[in-house]
Each structure stands twice: as C-alpha cells, then as structure tokens.
Amino acid sequence: MNHSEAVPDETIDLQVIQSVHRxxxxxxxxxxxxxxxxIPAVVLLVIVVVAPFLVSIYTSFTKLDQYTIANWTAxxxxxxxxxxxxxxxxxxxxxxxxxxxxxxxxxxxxxxLIITPxxxxxxxxxxxxxxxxRWVRALFLLPYVMPVFVNAxxxxxxxxxxxxxxDRVLAFLHIASKNTFWLIGPNSFWAMTIADVWSSxxxxxxxxxxGLQNIPGDLYESATIDGASRVRSFFSITxxxxxxxxxxxxxxxxxxxxxxxxxxxxxFGTPPSPQADVLPLNVYVTSFQTFNFGLGAAMSxxxxxxxxxxxxxxxxxxxxxxxxS
Amino acid sequence: MRMxxxxxxxxxxxxMAGLAILTVAxxxxxxxxxxxxGNSAGGTSGDxxxxxxVGADTLDAQAQKDLFDKTLIPAFExxxxxxxxxxxxxxxxxxxxxxxxxxxxTHQGPDVFEVGTTLVPTVFSTHAFHVxxxxxxxxxxxxxxFFAPQLTMSGPSANKDVAIPEYMxxxxxVYNKKLFKEAGIASPPTTWTEFVxxxxxxxxxxxxxxxxxxxxxxxxxxxxxxWGYTRQDGGDFLSHDLKTATLDSQPSVNALTFWxxxxxxxxxxxxxxxxxxxxxxIKAFENGHVxxxxxxxxxxxxxxxxxxxxxxxxxxxxxxVPYGMSARPTGGVPAQTIVSGQDLAIPNYVTGAKYAxxxxxxxxxxxxxxxxxxxxxxxxxPVNQSVYGQxxxxxxxxxxxxxxxxxxxxxxxFTGAWGNLEVVYAGVTNKIADEIATxxxxxxxxxxxxKVANTQVQASLQN
Numbered sequence: 001m002n003h004s005e006a007v008p009d010e011t012i013d014l015q016v017i018q019s020v021h022r023x024x025x026x027x028x029x030x031x032x033x034x035x036x037x038x039i040p041a042v043v044l045l046v047i048v049v050v051a052p053f054l055v056s057i058y059t060s061f062t063k064l065d066q067y068t069i070a071n072w073t074a075x076x077x078x079x080x081x082x083x084x085x086x087x088x089x090x091x092x093x094x095x096x097x098x099x100x101x102x103x104x105x106x107x108x109x110x111x112x113l114i115i116t117p118x119x120x121x122x123x124x125x126x127x128x129x130x131x132x133x134r135w136v137r138a139l140f141l142l143p144y145v146m147p148v149f150v151n152a153x154x155x156x157x158x159x160x161x162x163x164x165x166x167d168r169v170l171a172f173l174h175i176a177s178k179n180t181f182w183l184i185g186p187n188s189f190w191a192m193t194i195a196d197v198w199s200s201x202x203x204x205x206x207x208x209x210x211g212l213q214n215i216p217g218d219l220y221e222s223a224t225i226d227g228a229s230r231v232r233s234f235f236s237i238t239x240x241x242x243x244x245x246x247x248x249x250x251x252x253x254x255x256x257x258x259x260x261x262x263x264x265x266x267x268f269g270t271p272p273s274p275q276a277d278v279l280p281l282n283v284y285v286t287s288f289q290t291f292n293f294g295l296g297a298a299m300s301x302x303x304x305x306x307x308x309x310x311x312x313x314x315x316x317x318x319x320x321x322x323x324x325s
Numbered sequence: 326m327r328m329x330x331x332x333x334x335x336x337x338x339x340x341m342a343g344l345a346i347l348t349v350a351x352x353x354x355x356x357x358x359x360x361x362x363g364n365s366a367g368g369t370s371g372d373x374x375x376x377x378x379v380g381a382d383t384l385d386a387q388a389q390k391d392l393f394d395k396t397l398i399p400a401f402e403x404x405x406x407x408x409x410x411x412x413x414x415x416x417x418x419x420x421x422x423x424x425x426x427x428x429x430x431t432h433q434g435p436d437v438f439e440v441g442t443t444l445v446p447t448v449f450s451t452h453a454f455h456v457x458x459x460x461x462x463x464x465x466x467x468x469x470x471f472f473a474p475q476l477t478m479s480g481p482s483a484n485k486d487v488a489i490p491e492y493m494x495x496x497x498x499v500y501n502k503k504l505f506k507e508a509g510i511a512s513p514p515t516t517w518t519e520f521v522x523x524x525x526x527x528x529x530x531x532x533x534x535x536x537x538x539x540x541x542x543x544x545x546x547x548x549x550x551x552w553g554y555t556r557q558d559g560g561d562f563l564s565h566d567l568k569t570a571t572l573d574s575q576p577s578v579n580a581l582t583f584w585x586x587x588x589x590x591x592x593x594x595x596x597x598x599x600x601x602x603x604x605x606x607i608k609a610f611e612n613g614h615v616x617x618x619x620x621x622x623x624x625x626x627x628x629x630x631x632x633x634x635x636x637x638x639x640x641x642x643x644x645x646v647p648y649g650m651s652a653r654p655t656g657g658v659p660a661q662t663i664v665s666g667q668d669l670a671i672p673n674y675v676t677g678a679k680y681a682x683x684x685x686x687x688x689x690x691x692x693x694x695x696x697x698x699x700x701x702x703x704x705x706x707p708v709n710q711s712v713y714g715q716x717x718x719x720x721x722x723x724x725x726x727x728x729x730x731x732x733x734x735x736x737x738x739f740t741g742a743w744g745n746l747e748v749v750y751a752g753v754t755n756k757i758a759d760e761i762a763t764x765x766x767x768x769x770x771x772x773x774x775x776k777v778a779n780t781q782v783q784a785s786l787q788n
Contacts, residue, residue, distance in 0.1 A: 066741050067787055070429050070453035070673075160605075162533075162597035181762040183600040184542070184755075269542050269602055270419075271752045273759050288423055290745045290785070291447070 060297035069293070082298035097299040099274060100282040101306055103189065107278060108257035111196045112250055118197070119204025119249075124238075127212045144202035152266030155195035159183050159267075183268060188276035192264055196257065203256075204249050211245035212238070251315070258307070279303055373682045374409040375675075378424065378435035380667065381414035382703055384627055389414070392702045401689050408682045418444075418544070422744075429453040432674045437683050439667050442478040443737055443747070445488045448670050449480060450741025450787070454487045455671045455680070456480070464681075465489055465688040471708050477736035478664045488668035489687050492696070492705035494622040495730040496549065496643065496662040499629070503637040504534070504616040513617075513641035517554070517583070517648040520617070524593035527616040536593035537617045538609060539584060540601040541758035547584070548750040549663055550620050554580040556735055558647045559656030562746060563738040568786060572750070572779040578772045583648055585757060585771070599758040610634065619643065622665065623727055626704045640726050642733070660735035666708065706731075745785040749778045 060082055062068075062075035086097040126137050143151070158165045159182035171178035182191040215238065223233045239246075261280040268276055270285050279299070287296025382389035398410045413435070415421045421440065428434030429451050440448055448454050455461070457480075462468050468476060471490045480486035500513050508527045514520040524536020540546050552562055560576025563569065571577065588594040595614070598606070607625065609615045611632035618625075620643070629638050645659040646652060653659070669690075671683045689695060696707035697716055706727055713719045713728065737743060753774045760766035 065785070066447050066450045066744070067452075069426060070451050072430060160597070161600060162595070179596060181600060185759050185763040270544055271748065271755055273755065285748060288426065289419070289748045291426070292745070292785070 056297045056300060059293055060301050062294050064293040064297075066291040069291070072293075075294070078294065082294045083302065085295055086299045086302055097279070097282060097302055100277050100279040100299075101303060103275065103277060104258050104279040107189070107193060107196070107260070108254045111193055111200065111257045112253045114193075114197050115201040115204050115253065116246075116250065118201040119206075120208050120242075120246075122201070122205040123208035123212055124234075127209065140205055141202050143199045144206075146199065148199065148262040149266050151195060151199045152263045155191065155198075156183065156267045159191045159195075184273050186275050188268060188273045192267060192276050192278075195267065196260065196263055199263075200253065200257070203253060207245055207249035208242060211242045214245075215241045372407050372409055373678045374411060375436040375679055375682045375686060376411045376413065376434075377437040377439070377686060379412060379414055379439040380421065381416045383416065385702075388702050392698060396698060397690065397695060400695075401686060404689070405682070405685055408685065410686060425451075428672055428674075432672075434672065434674075436671065436675045436679055437686060438670050438672065439491060440488065440670055442475070442488075442490075442664050442666050442668055443743060445478050445668055445670070446481075446737075446739045447741050447744045449485070449487045449739070453673055455673060455675070456484075457486045457489070461684060462486075462489075464684040466691060466709075470691070470710065472710055472731060474664050474731055474734040474736070475666060475668075475708050478739070479668065481739045488670045489691065490708040491667045491669050491687075491690060492699055492703075493664075493666035493708050493731055494624055494706065495665060495727050495734055496620040496622050497640045497726060497730050498643050499610065499618045499621045499625065499638055499640050501610070501613065501616045501634055501637050502639050503634075504613070508616075513639075514644050515642075516646035516650075517644045518646070518650070520644050521587075521591050521593060521648060524587070524617060525591065528593050530592070530595075533595070533614050535595045535609075535615050537587055537619065538601065538606040538615045539587055539594050539598045540603050540606045541585075541598070541754040542600050543602040543606075544751045545747060546603050546606075546620060547581075547754040548747050549665075551577070551580040551584055551750075552737065553620075553643065553660045553663065553735070554583065554647065556660035557645055557653055557657050559654045561738065562750075562782075563740060563786075567738055567740045570746075570779045570782040570786060572746070572782055573772065573776040578775055579647070581754070581757070581771050581775065585761070589761060589766070596761075599762045610638075620662075622662075623704045623706055623724075640723060642726065642730050645733075658735060659733050661730045661733040662735070664734045664736045666706075741787060742782060742785040746782045749781050753778050 059072070059075075061077055061079060062072075063078045063081075064072055064075040068075040088096055122140055126133055126140065159167075161167055161179055161181045161183070164182070166182060167176070167178050167180055170176040170180060181187055219237050219241075220233055223237060228236065259280055260278065261284065264272055264276050264278050264281050265284070270281070270289060271277065272281060283296050283299050283303075286299060287293050393412050398412070401410055402408065415424055418441065421444070424434065425438065425440070425444075425448070428438070432453075438448075438454075472493060475490035475493050476486075479488045479490065498513060504527055505511075505513075505523075508523070510523050510526060514523050520537075527536035528534065548562075555561060555574075555576045558576035558579055560571065560574050560580075562572050562577060564571055588596060588598060595609075601609075606615065606618060607621070607628065610618045611629065611634055613633055629635060643661045645661060647654070647657070669687050671680060671687075675683055690699075691709055693707075693709055693712045693715055696709045696712045697719075699705040700707060700712075700719065706724070707713070707719070713724070753771075756774055757766065757771060760770060
C-alpha cells in the first residue's frame with residue numbers, strides 16, 4: 001500500500017469538491033469581464049428606455065399641455081386626474097383609453113390567430129423543393145416587404161364604399177350591398193384586421209420556414225417506416241418541433257399588432273371610428289394633436305399596467321425562456 | 326495580488342465611467358444634429374447658418390427642391406454673404422406639430438418655422454417663440470407690406486405678434502362650369518338657399534353626379550366650413566373673451582346640422598361621402614362626379630389643371646347668407662374664408678446673429694420677386710400687396726376672386742386651445758358620419774355630441 005492508496009475517500013471527495021469550486025470560481029471570474037462590458041448597452045437602455053419611462057410617469061401626474069410644454073418640468077401637478085380622465089367613457093374625440101385597450105387586444109389576438117395557420121400552411125407548401133420554389137417564396141414575402149403606409153393606402157382605396165373593389169366584388173357575388181361601409185363604423189375594425197392579416201402573415205411563414213429547416217429528416221423517415229401518415233407526422237413531429245419557434249413568433253406577432261399605429265393612421269385618418277381607435281393611435285391623438293401630454297402619458301401607463309398582467313402569464317405559459325435558450 | 330486586484334477594480338470602474346461618458350456624449354452629439362450640422366456647414370469662421378423648416382410640396386417635390394436649391398438660397402446667400410441657409414420639410418400637419426413640440430421642449434431645432442395660420446395661436450401659447458418688436462417688423466419690411474387680414478393671425482394683439490405672413494390661401498367655392506350649363510344655372514350661388522337649390526338641379530344620383538360633397542373624415546375641412554357658416558349665422562365656437570366654449574350654441578348646432586343635411590335631407594351629396602377626406606372629395610370633383618366643392622383654395626389649381634375638368638372649373642366666393650334666410654341675422658358676418666395661409670415664426674432659442682439672419686431670410690421670402698416665385702411654383706398667393714400691381718399674371722379674374730375673398734376673411738379666435746378644438750370637432754363629425762353609415766343617426770345627436778365636445782374644449786381653455 002503506497003501513500004496515495006492510504007488517502008481516505010473523504011479526502012478524495014474534498015479534493016474533488018475543492019477542484020469543482022475552483023473551476024466554478026475561475027469560470028465566474030472569466031464571466032465577470034463580459035458582464036461589465038455590457039455597461040454601454042445598459043447606459044443606452046437607461047437613456048433610451050428607463051429615463052423616458054420615468055419622465056412619462058412624472059408627466060402622467062402633471063397638466064402638461066401647449067401652455068406649459070416650453071418649461072415642462074414646471075407643469076402643474078394634478079395627481080390622479082389624468083388617470084381618471086383616461087378611463088372616462090364617452091368623450092367627443094374618440095374612444096376612451098379603456099375601450100382602445102380592448103380594440104387593440106382584440107385586434108392583436110385576432111390577427112395573430114388568423115395569420116398563424118396561414119403562415120404554417122404557406123411554409124409547409126414551399127418547404128420541399130419543386131420547380132420555381134424560389135419564385136413562390138419571393139412572392140410570399142411581397143406583402144411583408146411592402147411599406148405599411150402603401151399597404152394602408154391601397155386597402156383604403158379597396159375598401160372605399162360605392163366604388164371600392166371590395167364593395168363591387170361583394171355586390172357582384174350578391175353577398176353584400178355595394179354601399180357597405182368599411183372605413184367607418186363597426187366594419188372599420190374588420191377592414192383593419194383584413195388589411196393587417198394580408199401584410200403580416202409572411203412573418204409567421206418566415207419563422208415557421210426557419211423552424212422547419214431545423215427538423216431532422218430522419219424523424220420523418222422513422223415515422224414513415226413506422227407507418228405514420230403525413231397528417232400524423234405533422235401533428236406528432238412537425239408541430240411539437242416547431243413549438244419553441246412558434247411560441248416566439250406568436251408572442252412577437254401579438255406585441256407587434258398591439259403596437260400597430262401606421263395602418264389605422266393611414267387607413268382612417270385621425271380621429272378614427274371608435275371601433276378602430278387602437279390604443280397607440282388614441283395616445284398619439286391625445287398627446288400630439290391635442291397637446292394633452294399628461295393625459296397621453298397616463299393612458300400609456302394604464303396600458304402598460306394592463307398589458308403586463310397577460311404578458312407575464314403569457315410568457316410563463318409559453319416558457320419563452322426555455323424556447324429561446 | 327491584492328494591489329493588482331484593486332488596480333483591476335479601479336481600471337474597471339474607470340473603464341465603465343469612461344464608456345458611460347462616451348456613450349452619453351455620443352448620444353448628446355447625435356441629438357444635437359441641427360445645431361452641429363448648422364455650424365459646420367458655414368465654411369469660413371464668422372458665418373451664420375440658419376435652418377428653415379417648411380411644408381413639403383406633395384404635388385411636385387422636385388419643383389420645390391429646385392426652387393430652394395437653385396433659386397431662393399443661392400440668391401439669398403449672394404445678397405447676404407456670411408449667411409448660409411439649410412432647409413428641410415414636413416410632409417403633414419402631424420409632422421409639423423411633432424417637430425414644433427420637440428423644438429419647444431428641447432430648445433433646439435429649426436431656426437425658422439413655417440406654420441399654418443390656425444396653428445399660430447398654439448405657437449403663441451407655448452411662449453417659446455420671439456414676440457416681434459417694431460424693429461423686427463421693420464427688419465422684414467414693415468407691416469404695411471402685408472395684406473391686413475393676414476396680420477390678424479400674427480398674434481393676439483398688435484404688440485404681441487409672433488408670426489409673419491408668408492403666403493395666403495383664401496378659400497372659395499370651386500364649381501364645374503360645364504355641369505352648371507347643362508343644369509341651366511347661370512351663375513354660382515350667393516346664398517346657402519341658392520346653393521342647395523342649385524345643387525339639387527346638379528344632382529343625378531343615377532349617374533353618380535352630385536351637386537356638392539361633404540368630407541367628414543377629414544381632420545380640417547369640417548370645422549373650417551362650419552365655423553364660417555356659424556359666423557355667418559351670428560355665432561362662434563368661442564366667446565369673444567376666449568374664456569367660454571360655445572360649440573353647443575344654436576348657430577354652431579345649426580351649421581353642423583345643415584352640413585350633414587346635404588347628405589341626409591337634401592340628398593345633394595353622395596351617401597359614400599361619409600368616409601371622405603379632402604383628397605377624396607377633390608378626386609370626385611376632378612372626375613366630374615361633384616359639381617361644387619366648398620372651401621378650396623388656389624393650391625388646388627395645379628391639380629385641377631391636370632384633371633378631366635381642367636377647362637371646366639371656376640372659382641367663386643362662398644355664399645354668405647344662411648340657409649332659409651334672405652339676409653344674415655343680427656351679429657352675422659360675411660365670413661367667406663378663414664384667414665388661411667402660412668406664416669413664419671422664430672423660436673426663442675434663436676438669438677444674436679442667427680436671429681438677425683432669420684429675419685433677413687423672412688424679409689427676403691416676403692419680397693415681391695420671391696413671392697412671385699412661390700406663386701409660379703406652388704400657386705401660393707402672395708401676402709405682399711405690391712406684387713399684384715407688378716405682375717400681369719396676377720391680374721386675372723381668377724386671382725382677383727381670391728383677393729376679394731381675402732378681403733372678407735375672418736380670423737379664427739386666437740386661443741391656444743384652437744388646435745384641440747379642431748381635433749375634437751373632427752371627432753364629432755367622424756362620429757356623426759359613423760352613425761349615418763350604420764343607420765343609427767337620430768335627431769338631436771349632433772347637439773348632444775357638440776355638448777360633449779364643448780366640455781372638452783372648455784377644459785383646454787386657459788382661463
């Protein structure tokens with residue numbers, strides 16, 4: 001028995017533990033350098049996000065308008081008055097902030113629900129090679145690369161009542177009157193949804209296409225050998241494998257649609273019909289067209305609070321952290 | 326080892342601080358784009374560079390670029406060695422508002438702002454623009470060189486002016502001579518009763534031909550038309566002391582009711598008009614579907630001259646007697662047009678040599694030669710009175726009709742809340758149009774909505 005053989009097991013364990021701790025400390029030390037290098041980004045975030053956010057909170061408690069804007073730090077403090085006004089129903093201008101929240105939520109959820117199957121089907125169609133595939137892929141991207149304002153103006157013209165193509169086609173097919181109003185009243189919500197679906201489905205298509213390329217082909221081969229049909233393969237292989245990227249796509253799509261400003265702004269003008277008065281547009285009109293910055297800030301804050309609740313559960317539910325990692 | 330770690334820590338902290346300062350400095354430098362670029366563009370030391378911010382000519386951007394780059398700026402810089410001029414444009418009133426708000430808040434931005442006459446009260450209410458002294462007025466050529474009605478929108482009183490007229494855009498009635506002839510109408514209407522009767526004759530719904538139009542989805546036309554009618558009917562949107570909103574007054578309710586009656590009661594405007602903006606209405610006129618356009622100014626001329634009605638259109642003053650009346654009621658004024666056009670204003674952050682240079686630029690662009698250039702390129706009517714005697718092209722009946730309309734122009738109430746009123750009024754017309762489109766419009770809705778609007782406008786008045 002040599003000396004090393006005489007070393008008890010406890011000592012060996014201790015050495016192993018110490019070695020592990022040492023490696024961890026070294027790794028931790030190595031990781032310190034990249035962390036402090038994040039400082040410029042953090043400073044930028046503070047300046048671009050945190051500081052304006054704090055200013056917005058402050059503004060929401062003040063009567064900041066055209067009379068006080070030149071010296072905004074001295075705007076009179078009005079407490080919760082702006083918050084109460086934001087929730088007040090039935091103003092002459094448009095929808096209340098609360099109503100606009102629901103319009104935006106309905107719009108973003110509905111468009112995401114509609115574009116998801118469209119995007120998946122389109123991606124599946126062009127996933128496998130065929131003659132002219134790259135042309136079809138390019139064609140699919142057309143609505144997405146078109147500037148939003150061009151899309152909005154085009155759809156405005158299409159939805160014009162009386163002489164717009166939509167009304168003419170509907171009348172020709174005896175589905176609706178030629179004088180169906182799409183840019184005003186309850187239909188304006190549907191007009192906005194249709195226009196947005198047309199322009200945004202390629203986003204889901206792109207994400208799913210990227211996801212499809214990461215699914216190993218041998219999974220399908222095995223499934224085929226096991227006698228699985230194509231439908232079964234789709235539901236048992238494709239969809240589960242797409243889950244992480246699809247979850248991310250749905251989250252991004254919902255948030256993007258919630259923040260859509262240009263489309264309703266160009267399609268309906270300001271102020272739009274209450275049914276199409278999405279929150280970003282409502283806040284914009286309140287803040288920048290009526291110079292009521294305090295009320296606009298309060299509306300933004302209320303939105304943030306309301307949106308944080310579903311966003312929190314949504315991210316937890318989809319386990320976004322796992323998906324992205 | 327300890328020293329090395331301490332040094333490392335200090336180095337890290339110093340590094341972080343340095344990076345932070347550099348980042349902040351970088352961002353600050355980016356944010357100060359206007360002044361930095363302005364100073365560097367001057368060339369020799371002692372040069373002053375001013376930046377002017379004007380509305381974009383959406384019909385012919387190249388013509389505007391050529392006007393500024395090849396004509397105006399070279400001529401000005403030749404006349405004023407040591408002063409350089411940069412120019413940029415805003416494409417919409419929304420952008421105009423946002424730029425103004427940014428400049429006022431940050432105390433940096435353009436040195437000369439081109440602002441619409443109805444935005445001048447808002448500009449004044451910010452207290453962020455120079456109040457012009459007599460010396461300032463003299464520097465731009467004196468008040469006497471301008472059309473007097475335009476000066477009524479320069480400030481709340483003669484000694485508190487903040488804006489200098491640049492050009493004017495009086496409104497009028499534009500009508501289709503061919504359709505008038507076909508309907509057997511000899512001359513344009515002078516009362517609103519005649520207007521409705523003529524429009525009925527001009528309307529043929531089967532041919533999609535309408536006597537007139539309304540554009541309730543437009544952000545500005547509705548209040549302009551209805552404010553004029555309200556003034557003719559002896560009312561106003563605000564009390565004379567500017568302390569009380571009167572949007573819910575009877576003349577105001579009558580005006581908006583009468584306007585929507587064109588569609589709902591007299592059927593002289595297409596039911597499709599409920600979604601119309603100004604551009605849609607103009608297009609309908611240019612395609613021969615509408616016989617009379619209300620409240621359209623000389624800027625429409627270039628577009629009309631390229632349309633299907635290029636040889637069939639004419640302008641006339643707007644009627645000035647309310648519907649169903651043979652004369653205006655007591656207190657009614659012959660408001661044919663609002664005082665409309667563009668003014669120039671200089672923010673308070675422009676001082677010293679830059680301020681003097683800005684005034685020189687304003688004097689330059691309001692002098693006859695440049696005013697004529699504006700007319701040639703844009704169709705903008707000169708505010709400099711002497712121009713009309715100097716150029717034969719400006720002595721036509723068409724131009725004279727606008728000049729006559731300008732003489733009867735009524736200034737809108739000079740209050741900082743006017744911008745709010747415009748937007749709130751657009752909200753009302755939009756909601757009424759919404760109700761009409763969905764067959765839920767009921768008598769009394771207009772009065773009720775104007776009452777709500779009145780409360781909102783009242784809250785924005787500075788008492």
